[in-house]
Amino acid sequence: MVELSIFQGVSWNVVSDVQQLFSYPFMVNALEAGTIVAVMAGVTGWFMVLRRQTFAGHTLSVIAFPGAAAASLAGLPLAVGYFGFCGLGALALAGIAGSRRSLSGESAAIGSLQALALALGFLFVSLYQGILNGLDSLLFGTFLGITSDQVTVLLVVAAVTLVLVCVAGRPLFFASVDADVARAAGVPVQLLGFGFLLVLGLSVAETSQITGALLVFSLLVTPAATAHQLTARPGLGIALSVAIALAVTWLGLALAYFSIYPVGFYVTSLAFGIYVLVRLGRGILDRPRATARLAGATS
Amino acid sequence: MTAKAAAVRFEDAAVRLGGRTIWSDVSLTVAKGEFVAVLGPNGAGKSTLIKAVLGLLPLAAGSVSVLGRPAGQASGAIGYLPQRRNFDAGTRIRGLDIVHLGLDGARWGVPIPGLPSRARETERVREVIELVGAAGYAEEPIGQLSGGEQQRLLIAQALVRRPQLLLLDEPLDSLDLPNQAAVAALVRRICRQEQVAVMLVAHDINPILGYLDRVVYLAGGKAVEGRPEEVISSGTLSRLYGAPIEVLRASDGRLVVVGQPEAPFVHGDRHAHG
Numbered sequence: 001m002v003e004l005s006i007f008q009g010v011s012w013n014v015v016s017d018v019q020q021l022f023s024y025p026f027m028v029n030a031l032e033a034g035t036i037v038a039v040m041a042g043v044t045g046w047f048m049v050l051r052r053q054t055f056a057g058h059t060l061s062v063i064a065f066p067g068a069a070a071a072s073l074a075g076l077p078l079a080v081g082y083f084g085f086c087g088l089g090a091l092a093l094a095g096i097a098g099s100r101r102s103l104s105g106e107s108a109a110i111g112s113l114q115a116l117a118l119a120l121g122f123l124f125v126s127l128y129q130g131i132l133n134g135l136d137s138l139l140f141g142t143f144l145g146i147t148s149d150q151v152t153v154l155l156v157v158a159a160v161t162l163v164l165v166c167v168a169g170r171p172l173f174f175a176s177v178d179a180d181v182a183r184a185a186g187v188p189v190q191l192l193g194f195g196f197l198l199v200l201g202l203s204v205a206e207t208s209q210i211t212g213a214l215l216v217f218s219l220l221v222t223p224a225a226t227a228h229q230l231t232a233r234p235g236l237g238i239a240l241s242v243a244i245a246l247a248v249t250w251l252g253l254a255l256a257y258f259s260i261y262p263v264g265f266y267v268t269s270l271a272f273g274i275y276v277l278v279r280l281g282r283g284i285l286d287r288p289r290a291t292a293r294l295a296g297a298t299s
Numbered sequence: 300m301t302a303k304a305a306a307v308r309f310e311d312a313a314v315r316l317g318g319r320t321i322w323s324d325v326s327l328t329v330a331k332g333e334f335v336a337v338l339g340p341n342g343a344g345k346s347t348l349i350k351a352v353l354g355l356l357p358l359a360a361g362s363v364s365v366l367g368r369p370a371g372q373a374s375g376a377i378g379y380l381p382q383r384r385n386f387d388a389g390t391r392i393r394g395l396d397i398v399h400l401g402l403d404g405a406r407w408g409v410p411i412p413g414l415p416s417r418a419r420e421t422e423r424v425r426e427v428i429e430l431v432g433a434a435g436y437a438e439e440p441i442g443q444l445s446g447g448e449q450q451r452l453l454i455a456q457a458l459v460r461r462p463q464l465l466l467l468d469e470p471l472d473s474l475d476l477p478n479q480a481a482v483a484a485l486v487r488r489i490c491r492q493e494q495v496a497v498m499l500v501a502h503d504i505n506p507i508l509g510y511l512d513r514v515v516y517l518a519g520g521k522a523v524e525g526r527p528e529e530v531i532s533s534g535t536l537s538r539l540y541g542a543p544i545e546v547l548r549a550s551d552g553r554l555v556v557v558g559q560p561e562a563p564f565v566h567g568d569r570h571a572h573g
Contacts (some may be wrong), residue, residue: 168535170407174405178400184381232392
């Protein structure tokens with residue numbers, strides 16, 4: 001067997017390697033946290049991609065960084081910073097969207113907010129002065145040191161948000177694909193828009209705690225975008241989005257455990273790899289069909 | 300015509316938006332099961348009229364009743380197709396699901412497969428897709444369909460709850476001529492078959508002329524209604540548009556409008572009888 005220096009302690013025997021993964025409490029916590037986060041990110045990400053709100057989602061993830069830095073500075077649990085700042089960020093984004101300016105004006109305002117968030121994060125890190133050795137993990141994620149209390153908080157927040165998404169599911173879907181018709185049918189489109197931003201903020205806050213603030217998209221966007229490419233059925237799409245998010249999280253955590261590279265890198269690269277393969281496959285599948293349609297239309 | 304038989308009745312109605320009177324002294328009636336086109340130049344307030352029927356805009360004067368109730372209280376019995384551009388090519392949602400939303404989209408919760416009510420709904424969705432002739436492509440992502448195909452699915456969505464009144468805002472916009480005529484023929488067939496009153500906003504009269512029962516013409520802040528041959532006459536149209544318009548009668552009895560400011564082409568021979 002070729003010894004790969006980047007993989008350490010791996011026996012290349014699947015059963016014993018998996019047993020080894022589950023033999024440490026910190027690893028069990030990481031797998032539990034990763035599972036909760038993947039399910040939540042898979043569901044909310046699917047709606048975010050459908051609503052074309054990935055820029056808002058990215059801004060929320062950048063806002064998560066000063067949140068975590070401020071919590072470190074104040075000596076509070078990181079989760080307080082993540083949930084607090086992402087919640088406030090979602091309210092700010094809802095305010096921007098609610099002010100009904102043009103779409104370009106809206107994205108400019110969101111972009112400005114994003115720059116401010118990064119600057120604040122840098123300020124808090126500088127103010128901390130002492131050893132903020134967690135900067136890397138704030139930005140790019142870690143699976144070390146997740147406590148079972150943290151897992152409980154993640155689980156409660158995820159459960160509450162998923163219940164909300166289930167209750168609002170169909171009208172939210174309607175408002176996302178066809179806001180004008182939904183409004184005429186009596187769907188509270190604006191309220192759902194605000195509510196969804198809040199749910200998105202909570203999802204980003206959860207995901208940041210595994211992938212780090214800058215790699216949130218690996219779980220929130222890439223699996224969902226892949227699922228949208230794979231199927232046009234809403235129910236199946238959400239299931240696939242969750243399945244892909246779970247697969248890359250579990251595999252990423254396992255690879256990170258046995259290797260010297262960080263978990264964020266693996267989760268992101270795996271998700272990206274699947275996305276590229278699916279895009280290529282979709283391109284090949286759609287070409288003959290599009291040609292057939294065109295031929296049918298002209299005949 | 301009794302009040303009971305009217306699908307829509309405006310009485311001396313006026314709408315003001317941002318301090319500007321869009322139209323005033325509008326009195327008109329759309330009877331049940333009637334196909335009425337709302338015509339007029341850009342900015343005449345055609346979409347505003349539809350929104351007033353939906354109860355989305357308050358009247359500055361007069362009244363409007365819809366299916367015997369005040370506007371806004373009959374939304375369950377109205378199918379509405381707003382003015383729109385096409386779905387983005389990246390919208391990877393099946394046409395079938397878009398139609399289904401017309402049935403249950405406003406209901407809280409998530410669809411649960413396997414329920415008997417769900418099966419009944421799916422059956423109704425299939426039926427209405429069949430009715431508009433969209434069965435061949437209802438399973439495709441809607442963003443990848445042509446404008447005409449998308450429009451048929453959206454009409455199916457508006458029809459799926461068996462409305463008594465169908466409001467279609469520029470459904471022919473952005474369609475090529477054969478598709479405009481085909482969709483107009485479809486609307487006419489549905490109007491007769493399902494006994495639905497239809498108000499269809501259009502800005503080119505020619506493709507739909509052969510299918511209409513009556514027209515409402517909006518221009519210069521006023522409205523005129525009547526049978527197509529009464530309203531679409533040289534005198535009435537010239538007055539409404541404030542420009543010389545000539546209306547010719549083709550040998551087969553159809554009306555051809557020449558010199559309409561926005562659509563200066565004649566294509567009366569393309570359309571079959573409805």
